[in-house]
Amino acid sequence: MAMAALRREGRRFASLISPRPITAVRSSPLYPTLEDEGPLGLRHISTQVVRNRMKSVKNIQKITKAMKMVAASKLRAIQTKTENSRGLWQPFTALLGDLPSADVKKNVVVTISSDKGLCGGINSTSVKISKGLHKLNSATGPEKETKYVILGEKAKAQLVRDSKKDIELIITELQKNPLNYTQVSVLADEILKNVEYDALRIVFNKFQSVVSFVPTVSTVLSPEIVEREAESGGKLGDLDSYEVEGGETKGEILQNLAEFQFSCTMFNAVLENACSEQGARMSAMDSSSRNAGDMLDRLTLTYNRTRQASITTELIEIISGASALEG
Amino acid sequence: MFLFLQSPLTRSHRTVRRGIVRRYEVDMVIVPATTGQMGVLPGHVATIAEFKPGVLSVHEGSETTKYFVSSGFVFIHANSFADIITVKAVPLDRINANLVQKRLVDFTQKLS
Numbered sequence: 001m002a003m004a005a006l007r008r009e010g011r012r013f014a015s016l017i018s019p020r021p022i023t024a025v026r027s028s029p030l031y032p033t034l035e036d037e038g039p040l041g042l043r044h045i046s047t048q049v050v051r052n053r054m055k056s057v058k059n060i061q062k063i064t065k066a067m068k069m070v071a072a073s074k075l076r077a078i079q080t081k082t083e084n085s086r087g088l089w090q091p092f093t094a095l096l097g098d099l100p101s102a103d104v105k106k107n108v109v110v111t112i113s114s115d116k117g118l119c120g121g122i123n124s125t126s127v128k129i130s131k132g133l134h135k136l137n138s139a140t141g142p143e144k145e146t147k148y149v150i151l152g153e154k155a156k157a158q159l160v161r162d163s164k165k166d167i168e169l170i171i172t173e174l175q176k177n178p179l180n181y182t183q184v185s186v187l188a189d190e191i192l193k194n195v196e197y198d199a200l201r202i203v204f205n206k207f208q209s210v211v212s213f214v215p216t217v218s219t220v221l222s223p224e225i226v227e228r229e230a231e232s233g234g235k236l237g238d239l240d241s242y243e244v245e246g247g248e249t250k251g252e253i254l255q256n257l258a259e260f261q262f263s264c265t266m267f268n269a270v271l272e273n274a275c276s277e278q279g280a281r282m283s284a285m286d287s288s289s290r291n292a293g294d295m296l297d298r299l300t301l302t303y304n305r306t307r308q309a310s311i312t313t314e315l316i317e318i319i320s321g322a323s324a325l326e327g
Numbered sequence: 328m329f330l331f332l333q334s335p336l337t338r339s340h341r342t343v344r345r346g347i348v349r350r351y352e353v354d355m356v357i358v359p360a361t362t363g364q365m366g367v368l369p370g371h372v373a374t375i376a377e378f379k380p381g382v383l384s385v386h387e388g389s390e391t392t393k394y395f396v397s398s399g400f401v402f403i404h405a406n407s408f409a410d411i412i413t414v415k416a417v418p419l420d421r422i423n424a425n426l427v428q429k430r431l432v433d434f435t436q437k438l439s
Contacts, residue, residue: 091410095375095402181414242373242402253377257400264412 047310050303054296061292067118068285075210075278078179082207082271088264089218095242096261100219102229104198105144107137108168110191110266111159112204112273113152115172120280122205122273123154125215130159130203133217134166149191151270168195179274181267188263198222200262204269205276211283213276218269220262223254355386356409358401373405382419383411393419 111130113123134146149169150156156170169191177183191200199221206216221229244250356367359381378401383394399413 088412091402091412094404094410185414242375244375253375256377257375260400260412 047303047306050299050306054299054303057292057296057299061289061296064285064288064292068282068289071278071281071285075275075282078271078274078278079207081179082268082275085268085271089261089268092257092261092264096221096226096257098219099221099229100201100217102199102219102221102225103140104221104225106196106198107133107144107146108149108191108195108197108200109133109146110149110200110202110269111151111155112202112269113150113155114273114277115153115175116277117154118281118284119277120284122213122215122276122280123152124158126203126205126273127155127158129215129217130155131163133201133203134163147195147197149195151187174270175274179267179270181263184267184270185263188259188266192259192262198225202265202269204273205280207272207275207279210279213280216272218265220258220265223251223258226254226258354388356411357384357386358411359383359396360401367401367403367409371403371409374401374403376401376403378413383416395419395422 109130111126113126130148134148137144137146146166147168148159148163148166149171150159150167151171151174153172156172159167171187171190174183174187199219202218202220204216204218205213208214244253354368358365358367358376358378360376360378362376365376365378378396378399380397381395383396385392385394395415395417396411396413397415399411401412402410404410
């Protein structure tokens with residue numbers, strides 16, 4: 001209150017001596033100013049603006065810290081599931097091998113991504129790899145076709161832009177309920193029913209550690225291609241040495257095998273991607289909080305400088321006013 | 328011979344889910360293949376077999392552990408390794424017979 005009164009006094013006198021009489025009108029105490037003019041016409045940002053900025057940055061920091069905690073707890077929950085599911089596809093790979101180089105006519109790229117954002121660059125890397133696979137396949141021959149099956153909103157947003165005609169199936173809101181095998185097997189069933197394929201390539205981010213996610217492609221071949229590869233020797237060459245028991249024909253068993261392999265690999269892929277998503281979100285939110293903290297420090301310095309400058313200005317006004325009175 | 332038992336979830340009657348990856352050294356395994364009960368011993372010829380839901384028994388010396396398994400596949404490799412992959416594998420002692428009967432009645436009613 002006293003300060004305001006002094007300020008008013010100072011201003012009244014300052015208006016007599018200052019070379020800019022307009023100041024008196026503009027900076028009346030009832031008029032909220034954003035810019036104050038100091039003695040030499042120096043402009044200061046009002047402390048109010050800086051204070052508002054600081055409040056909003058602090059809120060953002062709180063939010064990002066909370067998001068990091070949430071992501072960490074979600075990660076812990078699915079990490080054990082993921083590690084257990086790794087054992088699922090290993091026997092298949094031991095038996096049938098993973099042949100990304102198999103030359104096939106009908107490729108289907110299954111891109112797995114997240115629904116929510118704020119998780120760093122993992123979705124972009126998956127989409128980049130899917131697009132790369134598409135290009136690679138189309139480059140090797142004109143009769144080769146590549147179709148997309150998209151899981152997750154983020155990949156959908158990116159792929160719909162330029163590859164709309166190649167998209168067969170889009171599936172979103174996968175993580176509404178906790179991930180389980182039944183859900184994924186129904187999904188795999190849908191894909192196998194609706195899409196013709198010679199080779200399915202699943203693109204996902206494999207979870208290696210909380211800070212490292214490796215984009216991976218798992219290949220599942222259709223039974224006909226498996227036969228073809230087995231005959232031509234190479235890795236699958238000893239498939240023939242296995243007696244196939246049960247069922248009517250060998251072909252039928254291999255068909256079931258391929259479907260089961262696909263659903264197991266999908267299950268693992270979906271879990272790994274979910275883990276990577278949470279891990280990426282953790283690190284993204286962590287760097288956000290850190291940046292917000294830095295910004296807050298800088299703003300605090302600016303605020304203090306501004307505050308001190310305005311106090312100094314008032315003092316100068318008062319003192320010059322007082323000295324004008326005396327002198 | 329070595330046996331790998333893999334499944335994405337184990338469900339006790341309280342629906343606790345875990346994955347099991349277990350590595351045993353066993354003497355014999357009896358698998359409920361689609362063509363009937365199949366006994367697998369060390370030195371079995373390399374085979375891929377599909378099996379239907381049933382009881383899997385693992386014989387280790389004088390001990391036998393029985394599991395109820397849903398359908399799946401068993402790969403028997405030439406070096407006496409066997410991989411058993413199923414969707415569900417539940418140790419028999421965790422299954423409550425009365426609850427199973429009740430559930431069976433419930434679901435049969437729902438189906439019809």
